[in-house]
Amino acid sequence: MKLGSKKTILVLLDMVLIWISVMIAYLLRFELHIPAAYMRQWIEYSAISMVVGSACLVYFKMYRRVWEYASIGEVISIFKAVVATCTLSYFIMIWLHEPRVPFAVYVRVMENMILIIGASRFIWRVVRDKYNKKQSNQRKALIIGAGDCGILIAKELKYNSNSPVYPVAFVDDDPSKYKHFIMGVPVLGDRNEIIRIVETNDIDEVIIAMPSVSKLEVSEIITICKHTKAKMKIIPRINDLIEGKVTINAIRDVQVEDLLGRDPINIDLDGIANYVQGKVVLITGAGGSIGSELCRQIAPFHPKKLILLGHGENSIYVIEKEIHRLFPTLHIEPVIADVQDLERMKEVFQTFQPKVIFHAAAHKHVPLMERNPAEAIKNNVFGTRNVAECAHQFNAERFVLISTDKAVNPTSIMGATKRIAEQIIQSMDLVSQTKFVAVRFGNVLGSRGSVIPHFKEQIALGGPVTVTHPEMVRYFMTIPEAVQLVIQAGAFAKGGEIFVLDMGEPVKIVDLATDLIRLSGFEPGIDMEIQFSGIRPGEKLYEELLLSEEGLGNTSHDRIFVGSPLKISQSELALKILRLEKVITDKHGTVYEAVKHLVPSFSNVG
Template sequence: MNYSKRTGILVAIDLGMVWLSVYFAFYFSYKSSIPADQVQLWLLYGAISSIVSTAFMFLFKLYNRIWQYASVGELISMTKTVAVSSLVSYLATNAISAQPVSFTIALHTAETMLLLLGGSRFVWRVFCDKFGGKRQAHGADEPKKALIVGAGSCGTLFAKELKSNEAYDTMPFAFVDDDPYKQKLQVYGLPVLGGREQIPAIVEKHGIDEVIIAMPSVSKTQITDIINICKQTKARLKIIPHLQEIIAGKTTLNQVRDVQVEDLLGRDPIKTDLDGIANYVEDKIVLVTGAGGSIGSELCRQIAPFRPRKLLLLGHGENSIYTIEMEMRRLAPELELETVIADVQDRTRLEEMFSQHRPQVVFHAAAHKHVPLMERNPSEAVKNNVFGTKNVAECADQFQAERFVLISTDKAVNPTSVMGTTKRIAEMFIQSLDKQSQTKFVAVRFGNVLGSRGSVIPRFKEQIQRGGPVTVTHPEMVRYFMTIPEAVQLVIQAGAFAKGGEVFILDMGAPVKIYDLAADLIRLSGFEPNVDINIEFTGMREGEKLYEELLTNEEGITSTMHDRIFIGKPMNINRTELEFEIRKLERVLGKGQQEIREVLKHLVPTYSNVS
């Protein structure tokens, strides 16, 4: 129904209610039929009340409101309209008529008008809530039961949305809330059955299908605590986005999503020193190598808001570079971008690029990182991770870049893999180069990042989608985890602290057992581990170890101004000796794997996987 037709019908109904209100006021005032000498006054008062009330209904925009969603605000507006229009009608009638309307009749008219006009609208709202929204189907189409965690404003708004929106196949059943004053009461017609500790019992007793966490403003630590309680149930977990995402416009209140592994880390948002970052990035030419990879592409996204003069996206794979270029042109159309297809092993190409663009800040993220693959192809790990880093670092020194930040890994500490050993050599090389260069060379070391290409999470998700089994190498294997945006934000922040030669270590929180991670992912997907989907152990792969470390024995640790970033004491590395050993490494590249491993062992004595 269009606006004009809807308004016409409402005006006609309201006019009828106004006339009834005036009639009842006269009728009950005289306790019988209206006396003949009062009929003319009744008709005059009714006509004036109709005109004045309709005018004020339009003036207060009551015909512009959707009464299906009426609340206290609409009730107040209706009360104002009735009060003002009744007073004006009473005064106008008495000014025109020789026979005045009694104040009692005017008061009864106002009371009845408020009852009929306001009451009819709220009856309509109750009807819509009860019958006009989503109808509960039966049998196979019966909606899922949802338990909402949090009976605050967000939870109640979401419950209302679930009730009224037919797009959802879920109906709210009850709330849980830790506030003792809300427990055993009802909110929006739904009972508050207890606090978070009662969630498993409530789910079991009432056959809850989904648990929806509607607490977007609480800390991630509290969210993780609630998720850990919910994991004890078979209900599917969902969460309303964080309040910051809603305020920033990245998502809306109604875009409920499945709980993800990232929510289990329980770390509050990172606090960034924006001024410190802006000082070394703003209006600078910034180069990101490996810009098409997981870390490199996120670096590009997070660097863009700091307004670099130009952002250079360097990568070997044309498709991945094209993808991040298109994304950056959409996200930051005003930013000057330059895409560079180049291999970091090609020194001539790198010198050409550095000479042309003169980058002032370099983030070196290009690397081979897959541990078992590099075990089987050690020469490629050496070429990319050692000589590729050497080429980029020496070009940064030659063309006087201000800062060089190497993305390293916890696998470089007491390495048991070729990949970790090559990253350790890369760290050692930039530390030795820093001593004689005007460029500030630093490395940033962190553990696994959730969701990066080739990491365990996407593989687990793929296995779950196929119905299992989910494969874990060893029941006791643990790893440090961090989200990609978290890691990159800290990498950029660490660059602001660079004085030269440091290895920055990121606080990764508590290590996570891989078996627990697999089990959590299965539960978050709505299945029971080892019941619906099995977890199988395949044995440790070549180059892997049960746990990772963030510091070598020689490195002490000191704090920085950031509570999540620490500094490993710079190593005393002889540049000449290191260069000699690296040349030996270059000579054995064309030979067998054993020769390469022996030279790696000589370069990094803590490398312990020599076969």
């Protein structure tokens, strides 16, 4: 049936209901026998009310509403339409007809219309609620949070015929809601009752619908839910949703990032804009996980030009296309180059004259670099030296080195080379107008070489999941979080500092593996085994973030700390690096001795 014909039928039906309302009002007023003197008045009043009523119902958009989802808003609209209809009809009758319509009839007509027209609308809601029950193929869902978001989710799940899950219970910490029904769904307790409720009600999925609470609180709830066999889902933070519109598509799986319990970072937008906006910005390693995120987060600050430098053509092509799509007016310059090639670096700096450099290009895989120490040294040491010397020679304003916690008391060649890179930029700062700083942080979730993708791959293949040691711990943060803090730290640069990011509490790798298995719908030790493979070359059980001689100071940002600049002789460092350069191809331990000469705390013996 076409919309127009459907609307016509509804208008005619409402006219009949209005006629019935007026007739009942007259019958009640005159005790079921309408006097002959009022018969003509009744007919005229009915006709006028029908015409005026249909016009008012159209004006108040009563035919554009989906009555299966009727709520308080529809009740108010019905009330407005009926009051307008009865009042206009009454005054028209006063103007046209004597005797005057009894006021009691006017009141009763209004009452009848509200009841009859309202009932005609809400009967669709009653029918839907009566027959909309859980289907046998739908999974049972527990919604955590009986607030606005939780109610919207329950409504969507109940009345969407394509929903694979059906809400059977709420959990909420507000005691006033306990044992009450919302959208026909009972509130069975607070968060402390989650495990019991899941077990007694055979819950298949838990949906965390608390988008406005802190990530720490969400993390605490997830920790409770981990002790159940139910699959966990979550609604994104409220800022990620279109205001007032929450749908099934907004529900996503709980991810490892949600377990960290870290709230969004507050950044000084003006401070960052002051050193990025209108400047030529060079990002090395722009195709990598950290480098590409730097591109995404620097682009909104309107640099004059964004240079994406990388050795791999495919990764640079991908990030260039993404940034161009997101920021079509930004001047982007993709550059394929190797930081180990000094002449090529000079050519890039000569051509583009970058003023701000983020040096993210590096080899980072610890066991792989243990097997290829020369490549780690050439890329992480000589490559950093090349880019830093060019920054100095071509008068860059700021140079930010992306470093790692593995540079502190290193046990791997990768960590040692990153420590040497830190020394290079600290020594350069002593003789240069360029502000050279480093930002040191731990592991980032989801980066290339991260343990998370490795675990996910093992889970996808059916296990087992391999962990090197039961006591191994690491610091973790998300890639966007780390990059935001890196950019913010750049605004604090005075020269020579090593900024240290607040990584939160260290996480046991075995706990991370256990959580990932559970988040994937399996039970550790039952559905999927965890096996310990032993510590790999270059690894240690825990990482440190600061050398003892660096000290630790605060910055104006509560998540960024600063180590005191160390006095490093550029000439002495240059001689040591020259020695390293001469022995780099040696395979009999001399290269490790040269590295240890540069980094006395390096404990790897080759």
